[in-house]
Amino acid sequence: MTMRKAEGSTRRRFLELAGAAAAIGAVPVVTVREAVATPETMAAAIRTVVGTATVQPGKVKLDIPPLVENGNTVPMTVSVASPMTPQEFVKSIHVFNEKNPQPNIGNFFLGPRAGRAQISTRVRLADSQKIIAIARLSDGSFWSATADVVVTLAACTEEII
Amino acid sequence: MPSALINVPKKAKRGDTIEIKTLMSHIMETGYRHTAAGQVIPRDIITSFSCRYNGEEIFRADLFPAIAANPFITFFTVATESGKFEFEWIGDNGFSETASASISVE
Numbered sequence: 001m002t003m004r005k006a007e008g009s010t011r012r013r014f015l016e017l018a019g020a021a022a023a024i025g026a027v028p029v030v031t032v033r034e035a036v037a038t039p040e041t042m043a044a045a046i047r048t049v050v051g052t053a054t055v056q057p058g059k060v061k062l063d064i065p066p067l068v069e070n071g072n073t074v075p076m077t078v079s080v081a082s083p084m085t086p087q088e089f090v091k092s093i094h095v096f097n098e099k100n101p102q103p104n105i106g107n108f109f110l111g112p113r114a115g116r117a118q119i120s121t122r123v124r125l126a127d128s129q130k131i132i133a134i135a136r137l138s139d140g141s142f143w144s145a146t147a148d149v150v151v152t153l154a155a156c157t158e159e160i161i
Numbered sequence: 162m163p164s165a166l167i168n169v170p171k172k173a174k175r176g177d178t179i180e181i182k183t184l185m186s187h188i189m190e191t192g193y194r195h196t197a198a199g200q201v202i203p204r205d206i207i208t209s210f211s212c213r214y215n216g217e218e219i220f221r222a223d224l225f226p227a228i229a230a231n232p233f234i235t236f237f238t239v240a241t242e243s244g245k246f247e248f249e250w251i252g253d254n255g256f257s258e259t260a261s262a263s264i265s266v267e
Contacts, residue, residue, distance in 0.1 A: 073229040100227050101193045107223040108236070114219065115178030115239035121222075122229040124191070155191075 037103040039130075042096050045103035046134065049094050050142050055134055060093075060145035062133040064123075071125040071155040078108075080117035080135040080143070090117035091136045099129040100155075112138075124155035165260040167248060173240035175266050181212065181220075182235045185250045185258060191226035207232055207252035215244035240266045 037045075046055070063077040080090045089112040095105040108119045117135070125131075128150045135143050168182040185207065192204025204226065212220040220236045232250075248260045 097227060101191070102225055102227060104223075104225040105227040106225060109221040110236070111219060113214070113217075113239055113241070114237050116237040118237055119222075120233075120235040122233050124227050124229050 037098060037100050039098050042098050042103040042132070045096055046094075046132070049107075050134065050136075053140065053142050055142040055144045057144055057146075059137075059143035060133050060135050062131065062145040062147045064131060064147050064149055066148065067150045068125065068152070070153050071127075071151040072153075073122045074125055074149070074151075075120065076123050076131070077118065077120040078133045078135075078145075079119075080137075082117045082135075082137065084112055084115055084117055086112045087138070089114070089138045091138055093117070093119055094134045094136070095123075096132045096134070097123075097125065097129055098131075099127040100125065105131070125149060125151045126155045127151060165248065165250070165258060167246075167260050167262045169246055169262040169264055170240075171263075172265050172267065175240060175242075177240045178237050179240050179264075180235060180237055181246065182233070183210070183212075183248055183260075184231055184233045185210075186231050187250070187252065187256070189224075189226065189228060189230040189232065193226065205253045205256075207250050207256060209249075209251040210234060211249050212236070212238075213247045213249075214238060215242065240264060242266050 059081045061079045064074060068074050078093050082088060082090045090110050093108040096103050097105055105123050106121060110117060130146055130148050132144055132146045164186050166184040170179050173179050187207050188205060190202055190205040194202045196202060206226055207224050210222045210224060211218055219238050222234060224232060243265045246262045250258045
């Protein structure tokens with residue numbers, strides 16, 4: 001009698017343990033990236049640049065491939081519609097992302113001598129996500145453009161070497 | 162051995178807008194990767210790039226780990242006078258490199 005009871009409880013315990021193990025096994029799959037920028041941290045990073053000013057969509061053109069195979073090097077061009085005269089020019093261009101470990105990609109400072117408000121570089125993307133480029137104009141206004149990028153092979157944030 | 166690739170037109174007409182392309186060889190280690198033993202590989206990136214045209218700064222960039230290895234940056238400037246472009250890259254672990262290119266403006 002007591003033997004049977006013990007057996008039953010062992011079996012139940014085993015099943016419970018198995019279930020728990022399965023649950024534990026599932027958790028790391030979901031939380032494999034510990035440090036990830038979120039839309040909230042991106043918004044905070046944008047706030048540190050623009051302060052309380054409003055960011056209007058327009059004037060900025062963000063060229064980035066909509067589908068990239070390799071997130072380790074993604075060509076990106078940002079251009080801003082501006083006459084680039086000493087009276088009216090683009091002061092800086094700031095690029096942000098949603099899901100890399102950090103929300104910043106780069107800050108680029110131009111001036112009226114640039115002639116054309118356009119920069120190109122190559123970026124890393126750790127996931128499919130939204131990219132935002134924000135331009136600060138000489139009159140203090142901020143303009144932005146966004147682009148969604150699908151990444152099939154993510155950049156090396158969790159790669160083990 | 163760090164090395165830079167610079168592309169600046171040799172000649173330009175006064176007032177022309179010219180494109181400047183730069184590439185600096187650098188690993189741009191993000192600081193988010195791990196070894197097989199689980200140790201974090203420390204961050205090693207270029208944090209700042211600047212370009213001066215005859216001594217006056219015409220372009221500057223703050224770089225983050227999200228910039229791909231061997232940072233490639235292009236930008237524009239108006240050719241105002243003959244002279245020299247000086248480029249400077251500054252990064253982690255005391256990384257500091259310079260390069261220059263000259264232009265003749267007619």
